Amino acid sequence: MSRLRALVALAALVVAGGLVAIIPATAASAAACAASWQSSAVYTGGAQVSHNGRNYQAKWWTQSEAPPGTTGVWQDLGACGGGTTPPPTGSCNHPNWVAGTWYATGSIVRYTNGLYYIAEHDNPGYDPVISTWYWEPYTCGGTPPTNPPTNPGGFVVSEAQFNQMFPSRNSFYTYSGLVAALSAYSAFTRTGSATVQRQEAAAFLANVHHETGGLVHVVEQNTANYPHYCDPGQPYGCPAGQAAYYGRGPIQLSWNFNYNAAGNALGLPLLTNPWLVQNDAAVAWKTAIWYWMTQNGPGSMTANNAMVTGAGFGETIRSINGSIECNGGNPAQVQSRVTRYQQFIGILGVSAGANLYC
Template sequence: MLRLRALVALAALAVAGGLVAIIPSTAASAAACAAPWQSSAVYTGGAQVSHNGRNYQAKWWTQNEAPPGTTGVWQDLGACGGGSTPPTGSCSYPNWVAGTWYTTGAVVRYTNGLYYIAEHDNPGYDPTISTWYWDPYTCGGTPPTSSPPPPNPGGFVVSEAQFNQMFPSRNSFYTYSGLVAALSAYPAFTKTGSATVQRQEAAAFLANVHHETGGLVHIVEQNSANYPHYCDYSQPYGCPAGQAAYYGRGPIQLSWNFNYNAAGNALGLPLLTNPWLVQNDAAVAWKTAIWYWMTQNGPGTMTAHNAMVTGAGFGETIRSINGSIECNGGNPAQVQSRVTRYQQFVGILGVPAGANLYC
């Protein structure tokens, strides 16, 4: 069984799908509008843009996320150009109420004075946060249609811009190119099922990876006192690289000599004798994570891949990775950390989270 340890405790987000936008208590009605936001532009921390009659400031690197966004990257600086842009036409729709169930097509007036239409049924999610469930609405307009974005030309359903958005503080070792290079090892990874299912699987994989590595910051297990514990001498091949050589490494923190042996055999790599490949080669590191995701049940009853493509849900991926420690009430805070990150990532990819989020 792969032994995994949570490296950081991630703060729970305020609602499913992102961080709450900061809206000033007094609108800056006299403020001039900054340059309009452009989907193709890259914005770094401190950059200011205008969108739908309001100014926003980027907190960190971002691209292709329209303000106010779903990840909390945009800080709302208030109305610009003489006040909040009123919707066209005459509206008499009810005020949005948090926690109220809204069905597809429902139109509400939000606290910023603007109107939003529900693209999908939802339990009262904040319209300025969840762009999957809500879309801006102009009175008299036609309800928009929504579908997942087309596949990324690079072959992965997550674009490099989205990857950078998910991991703004990642270690330079964890390259996007290394991840893309690793995809060939298991062609069914994020390529099974509908476009929505493919993106859900990618979000689930990356959410668990985020949890295991503190946001792709840590390459190796931080508690070196554990290193000698990962050698199981009952295996016929023993520990040829040394008793303390099989500590956690890479996106899923591969550990134990028998896991290095199995992963190496599956990938055609000498990981049993040279486990350091996982911490020195980004593509190898990603391949070991995808190997575990695609082939190992761990403490669960199915692989994490099967959990996502069969509809078993994100909760079963947690069980497959660290269920013996976290699931069934073992560590609800760690489970919530993974779920919250998954909800954020599906929001970035523009798909719903699906059912069965917990284990």
């Protein structure tokens, strides 16, 4: 034992059948570094990055806050810098995967485990080893799939992204209902470049989130307002009853004249049966898209025009609530909508564009 110096101190003695085996111990190596943090990238809860020789994991959505940050969003996972698994043999030379970066179908990335993955569906940087719906292993020398699958109805927001945007939504507001409603207006989120289409979808859903508390409320909560929404001066009056035209659905459709106009446009008996909006998810989504596509409201243009012409997100707020919020009417409410829009465009992996405020 006297000959065993420092190395012996690091060895483990295994006694078996009277034989002593000396197994040299090795110092624990540091964890491999995750992909480097990027100031422009959007990171969602669970995303891991490395920064200044340490790994971090995001607790919730974040952008631009360098780890370790000041808000508590980053969890310190410890020092990194250990060896990484070598890439598979072959001629692959694809970029490292970065959480929060938009990846189109067919994109190929190198993950932190040294292996490659190919995107089967568009996604905002989901983890390849967790989101198997969006990624599958890729062998160097392989080719991207032909005729890659698309989201249902061609909608630019996937169901996973929708769920991420509305984690606590009322079960009434189904993704399938939203997709079914797209047939009502073919230009909705299908006009302009891919960036503009995603910006419009984010703007629509951000306003919807604000109006319904995150798609929690199907009907207006202040029942005292219900009789207020009947305008008896209209030639058709209020056949469903004076208190029947309260706010319903994703943009809280209200007033008898709006139910009448929406019903005429959509071919639905909403004037006589306004309850359809709170009983049929596709109808509810259609009324929201109808307003978005056709109504200026208190603004000077439709919300759709605001997004596809570059007037900006701020004009969508004006089209929905006008001076009640805009021009200093309620800056806190405006900021709430803008913040949600910025979160959603981050999920969809595009820039916010100009003129966010009204």
